Amino acid sequence: MIELETNQTKTSLTHLAAYHKLMLANDDEQSANKIRELYVKLDKNELMISFAGHFSAGKSSMINALLSKDILPKSPIPTSANIVKINSGDGVARVFFHHDHPVEYKEPYDLDMIKDYSKDKDSIKKIEISTAEQIVPVGCSLVDTPGIDAADDADRVMTEASLHLVDVLFYVMDYNHVQSEVNLQFLKALQEKSIPFYVIINQIDKHDEEELAFSKFSHSIKQTFDQWQIFPECVFYSSLLDPDAKHNQFIEIKEKLFSIMEKEKDLFFNLDQSVIQVIKEHKRYLQQKYEENLSQYVSDESELENNFARIDELEENRFILQSEPDEIEKLFQNELNNTLKNAYLMPADLRDKATAFLKSQQSDFKVGLFSSKRKTAEEREGRLAAFVGPLQENMETALQWKLRDKFTNLVKDYKLSDPEVQKQIHNLSVVYTGDKLVELIKPGAKVTGDSVLNYTNDVSADIKQQFKYKARTLLTDVQRVIQSTNKDKLTKIEKELQDLYQKKSLRVKQDAIKTELAEKFEEIDMVPDASNPDEEAWNLLQRYLEADHTQIMPADLPIKLEKFKENNIQLNEIEEKINEPTQSVNHVLESINKTIQTIEGLPGFQAIINDLEGKHDRLNNRTYTIALFGAFSAGKSSFANALLGERVLPVSPNPTTATVNRITPVTNNFGHGTVAVTLKNEDMLIKDIELITKQFSPPATNLEGLLNWIQDNQIQQNSKLNNMYQAYLQAMLTGYHLNKEFIGKTRTITLDEFAAFVTDETKACYTESIDLYYDCSITRQGITLVDTPGADSVNARHTNVAFEYIKHADAILYVTYYNHALSHADKNFLMQLGRVKEAFELDKMFFIVNAADLAKDEEELQLVTNYVQEQLIKLGIRFPKLYPVSSRQSLENKLDNHTLNNEMQLFEDEFYHFIHNDLAAITVQSALWDINRTSQSMQEYMRSVNLDEKEKETYRKDLLAEKTVLVDHIEKFETGVYKEQITQKVEKQLYYVMERLGIRFHDLFKESFNPTTITETGKSANHQLRTSLDNLLGYTSFELRQELQAVSLRMESFVKTLLVEVHNGMKSKSSETGGTLFYPDLSPQELETPDYKEAFESIDMKRFDKALAGFKGTKSFFAKNEKEVMKENIYQELEPIAEEYIYENKLIMDDAYINQWSHLIDEMKEAAKHHLDNQMNNKLEVLTSAVDMKVLTEKNKSLLEILKSYR
Structure with a gap:
């Protein structure tokens, strides 16, 4: 319940003008248009009361009744396709089009024309009716909206698009669909918008106190609302059909x-909330809009921080790599200089050898007193060798090896392995070389201590210079x-840095956008503070306001519309099948008995007697399975009770249970x-x-472990689960200890306990099936009535229950509800029936429109x-057998021993004729x-009998x-070609x-991806x-599986047709002989x-990542049709997998x-040969029997009399 208090509206016309300007500047035409509408609302001080609800719940009829004037169209099928606003004032009707200028009609205008307009959502946006007669207090308007569960999204958008003008809302529900999740979701959203609302549960005249006490019914509604945290101002119960119905609160x-319009206007008028x-x-x-722009840039903050750290790291690495040649040069030079500086190349002994060498190079050098040139030369060479050899060794020790080691370590440090x-x-x-030593001697220099020192220094310097040269290379x-x-590297x-620099620049843009x-x-x-x-x-x-007003054109004649088509298809326009007249089963049973009595005891007739007895047993002990299908609250259980003539099945308020009764x-x-x-069972x-x-x-x-996990993690309360699943899990938790010992078992209970297993969810969620053994007229006929799970139950998509009953049931009764004929859940299931209908030899499907007593008249x-018939044909169900009935009225007729109403009588006559005759x-x-x-x-x-012995032998x-x-x-009959045909x-x-x-x-994509499932950005x-x-x-998998099952039923029908063809082919031979x-x-x-x-x-869900990544925001997804791109991308990924699945x-x-074909053909051939053997033996037996001809003549006469009754 919304807390209401009388206060002055804080939002002024000035504020609205400012908001309007900002919104237009931001290109938000939709919001700007709403502000203009609120401006007009505030300027006129107009209280807006909206009526909304599930389609065909009776909103339009309710408004007509409350105003005591038949303004709006009313019908049990979806009619109001537009927003229709009603007030009193100018005596005009204005029609606003999607693509044309609005038109205005002055009273008196054609009311039927207005009704036609309200059904046309394709060309018309909204309708405003302002009556000269004051049927609505001045300053107030009533709004009728399209049903919130209508077939396409446009209706929902239009309904929600008008909510900004609504001060209070009356939500109309059908008696049978109060707990519909669509209703509850809408009310929850309404409450979040702080719009006060009242709930009207319409058609309370359908309530049956004996079926369910009203106190329990109203308590279950309160319980559901509490569970969903929904708090209406008040819950009313109403009936427009029966003013005297008990609990009818129409007057209230x-x-x-x-009272709201005349006395409490100030209390409910709340423009501020609408503006908010x-x-x-x-x-x-x-x-x-901004997130779509931001989505072009990096949006992950942690990724951005990582990028910045990475840039620093890469720039440092780049600097190091770029500096390495210079760095190694410095280190190289340092090692070289230090090594050269510290190298002591001329120790004392080597200087002595240098002195001796220098002396030998003096021009006056001689060896001995009588030296010869040869001896002198030899001495010079000897001294040179004595100097150069140790010098080379000292060079290697002091420089060469040390430089090699140092340079080796240096390149190792830089990881050079070249x-x-x-x-x-x-x-x-x-x-x-010695030549170099000679070359460094200064000409004319005398050998003294200083000159030797200078010379050895010159040699050392020269050696070091040569090492420097080599090192430089x-x-x-x-x-x-x-x-x-x-x-x-x-x-x-550089490549990575360029990419990161670009991202870094995008961050700047991103910050600017934010x-x-x-x-x-x-x-x-800041607008309120201006x-x-x-x-x-x-x-x-x-x-803008002037443009909106001046566009309205006065009109005298109605604009041409594509009118709502109402095809007057009569119920008896059903395909007539040409069959041989069916005979009374009881008459045939009597004929079989007479035939057996006639030939009993005669030799050679035992095979025929066996055949006749088998057929007698099949006809006499017939059992039939009748499967009831329909969506939740279609009234399957009520219809079953009407067929039974007793209140046997309880009516369950639970839309979740998947139990077979x-x-x-x-x-x-x-x-x-x-x-x-x-x-x-536990699995x-x-x-x-x-x-x-x-x-x-x-x-x-195991199960207990799973339930503990649910309890520990409060999964049953997780908002990511829809409320139906939350309730189901809660029921499992609550009911576990009560049902634990019986899991996977069958237990016997009394009829009094039966209802609890259907209506108490803590029991129902653990129940697979319930067999009620009941003695009544329908079961005495060998009929088992099966109430199957609703098409919208928790696990209906994941079980084979429906398919098994579609295939094996002798008849299918599909129940849909008069005021909600063919809901979404209905259509998915009926599509499967349409796929398989032609596969059955007989049309075993009967379609029931329940609660037909809600119709105000025959029209x-x-x-x-x-x-309904049009919709069934669209879903592939040709020539449907359709029966509008009232299960409530029919049950009352039977309980009170009154004559059954015509509609139910027609259904039962045709249904039982089908069962017992067809x-x-x-x-x-x-x-x-056989007779x-x-x-x-x-x-x-x-x-x-009259043959002689010779004739008998010939006959034999x-x-x-x-x-x-x-x-x-x-044995030779060729059946190989049939395998190819299969x-x-x-x-x-x-x-x-x-x-x-x-x-x-x-359609499957639209059901999964729509504005109600994708709301975030x-x-x-x-x-x-x-x-x-x-x-x-899940939906696509279910669809494929249903397609395969439908193909299977068609294949089984085809195989049976081929078996008949083979049988007839074999049978024709006996005629030929x-x-x-x-x-x-x-x-x-x-x-x-x-x-x-x-x-x-x-399936690997990652393959869809790219398709989902295309989502930027709800606006572009829905308004700019990006959903079509995603749909195609998902289908492209899915198509090859689906093709593989089909293959x-x-x-x-x-x-x-x-395999089954081969087995059946073998069985057929063996049965035929066995049958021929029996026949031949019986005929041979006749040849040896003695029978009175008069007796045979009488018996033959009796047989002819039996046959005569069928001609």
């Missing part, structure tokens, strides 16, 4: 409505290798009123939980049945053929020859599955996108459908039906 509703909502929407618009550099370092050396090569090695660094957004938010927030009116804003607003004939072991409850319960909690990654454990009833027709025709065959055999018997030989021919024909049929049937999926995928939308994708894959032997009937065959696994069970199952299908 009317009083409350007019529009500002929120505008901020969301800006947020989305072989050429290593070799150069290893070979670093200076070879000092080595350094140049080292630098070259370093530069070459670092070149690739630097190129990579700043701009913050400034725009601040501009909006002291002076903005003249420019006033002028801008006035120009069977009402079955009593047996020796199970007497009347016995109930056998089969609880789900089934675990599968239920895993399905619901998939997004939370449930642990692999409305015809309108609804026409609508279903039995094949067996009946076969039995009549005819008996007559022919009798006449043949009479002829054989002819029989053997005929049998040999027929058996040979059976394979080709499978291929052809599956070829179109992908084509249909491509078309259907559009940016990264916060990721969870919603993933959830929607999971749902889409003109003999007396014949083939047996073809026994009914049941083929087994392969178990198709769900598609996409092990794998094609192989399974081929194998299954070829």
Whole structure:
């Protein structure tokens, strides 16, 4: 409940003008338009009261009744397609179009024309009706909106688009759909917008106190609202059909409505809240717009910080790599200089050798007193060698080895492993020659202590210079290798840096965008504080308002519309099937008994007697399974009770339960009123939980472990689960200890306990099926009535229950509800019925429009049945057998022993005729053929009695020859070509599955990705996108599996047709031989459908990341149609996987039906040969029997009399 207090509106016209200017400047036309509408509302001081609700809940009828004037169209099928605003004043009707100027009609205008307009949503935007007669107090308006569960999203958008003007809302629900999740979600959203609302539960006249106490009904509603945290101002109950209905509060509703308009206007008029909502929407618009811009840049803050750190790191690495050649040069030079500086090349002994060498180089040097030139030269060479040798050794020790070691360590530090550099370092050396020593001697210098010192210094310097030269050459090569090695590294660094610099610059732009957004938010927030009116804003607003008004054109004649089509399809326009007249089953049973009595005891007739007894048993002990289908609250249980004539099945308020309820004939072991409850086994319960909690990654454990995990993590309260799943998990937690000992078992309970297992969710969620053994007229006819789970139950998509009953049930009753004919859940299931309908030999489907007593007249009833029939045909169900009935009225008729109403009587007559005649027709025709065959055999018997021995022998030989021919024909009958036909049929049937999926995928995507499932923007939308994708894959998998099952049923029908063809082919041979032997009937065959696994069970969800990454925001996704791009991208990823899935199952299908075909053909041939053997033995037995001809004549006469009754 919204807290209301009388206060002055804080928002002024000046504020609205300022908001309007800002919103237009920000290109938000939608919000600006809402502000203009609020301006007009404030200027007129207009209180707006809206009526909303589930489609066909009776909103329009309620408004008409409250105003005591028939203004709006009312119909049980969706009609109001536009927003219609009603007030009193000018006596005009204004029609606003999507693409044309609005038009205005002055009173008196054609009310029917206005009604037609209100149904046309494609060309018309909204309608305003202002009556000259004061039916609404001045300053107030009532608004009728399209149903919030209408077929397309446009209706929802239009409904929600008008909420900014609403001061108070009346939400109208249908009695049977109060707990519809669509209703609850809408009310929750309404409450979040702070709009006060009242709930009207309409059609309370349908409440049956004996079926469910009103106190319990109203308590369950309160419980549901509390669970959803929904708090209406008040909950009213109403009936427009029955003013005297108990609990009808129509008068109170009317009083409350007019009290709000006349006395409480100031209390409810709340423009401020509306402005707040529009500002929120505008901020969301800006947020989305800016987030779409931001999405072009890096949006991950942690990634940005990492990028900045990486830039610093790369720049440092680049500097190091670029500096390495200079750095190594410095280190190289340092090592070289230090080594050269510290190298002591001329120790004392070497200086002595230098002195001796220098002396030998003096011009006056001689050896001995009588020296010869030769001896002198030899001495000089000796001294040179004595000097140069040790000098070279000292060079190596003091310089060469030390430099080699130091340079080796240096290149190791720089991780240089170039072989050429290593070799150069290893070979670093200076070879000092005697010529160089001689060359350094100063000419004319005398050998003294100083001159020797100077000379050795010169030699040392020269040696060091040569080492410097060699080292410089080595350094140049080292630098070259370093530069070459670092070149690739630097190129990579530069490339990465350029990319990061670009991202860094984008961060600047991103910050600028954020700043701009913050400034725009601040501009909006500052509007209430502005002291002076903005003249420019006033002028801008006035120009727009004048343009809105001047566009309205007066009109005399109605604009041409594509009118709502109402095809007057009569219910009896159903395909007429040409069949042989079906015979009364009881009459046929009597004929079979008479035939058996007539031929009993006669030799040779035992085979025929066996056949007749088998058919008698089939007809006499017939059992039928009738499956009831329909969405939640369609009234399946009520309809079942009407058929039974007693209140047997309880009416459940729970839309979640997936329990099968069977009402079955009593047996020796199970007497009347016995109930056998089969609880789900642990694997089934675990599968239920895993399905619901998939997004939370449930642990692999047993049931108790899973429930503990749910409890510990409060999964049952997690807002990521829809409320239906939350309630289901809570029921499992609450009910575990009560049901623990019975899990996977069948327990027997009493009829009094039965209701709890249907209506108490803590029991129902653990229950797989319930068998109620009940003795009543319908079960005495061998009929078992099966109430199946609703098409919208928790795990309906993930079970084979529906398919098994569609395939095996003798008849299908599909129940839809008069005021909600063919809801979304209905249509998905009916599409599957449409796929398989033609696969059945007989049309076993009956479609019930329940609660037909809600129709105000025959014309409305015809309108609804026409609508349902049109929809069924669109869903692929040709020539539907459609019956509008009232289960409540029919049950009352039976309980009160009154004549059954015409509608239910028509249904029951045709339904029971189908059960007892059409279903039995094949067996009946076969039995009549056997009686005819008996007559022919009798006449043949009479002829054989008169044969002499020779004729008997001939007859015996002819029989053997005929049998040999027929058996040979059976064994050689070619059936190989039929296998090819089966394979080709499978291929052809599956070829179109992908084509249909491509078309259907559009709807499946729309169901999963729409404005109600995707509401967030940016990264916060990721969870919603993933959830929607999971749902889409689930729906698509379910669709594919249903397609395969439908193909299977068509294949099984085809195989049966081929079996009949083969049987007829074999049978024709007996006619060709003109003999007396014949083939047996073809026994009914049941083929087994392969178990198709769900598609996409092990799909890698990462393959859809790219498709989902295209989402920028809800505005561009929906308004700019980016959803189409995502849809195509997802389908492109899904298509090859779906094709592979179909191909794998094609192989399974081929194998299954070829194997079953081969087995059935072998069985058919063996049965035929066995039958021929029996016939021949019986006929031979006749030849040896002695029977009175008079007796045979009488018996033949009796048989002819029996046959005569069928002609």
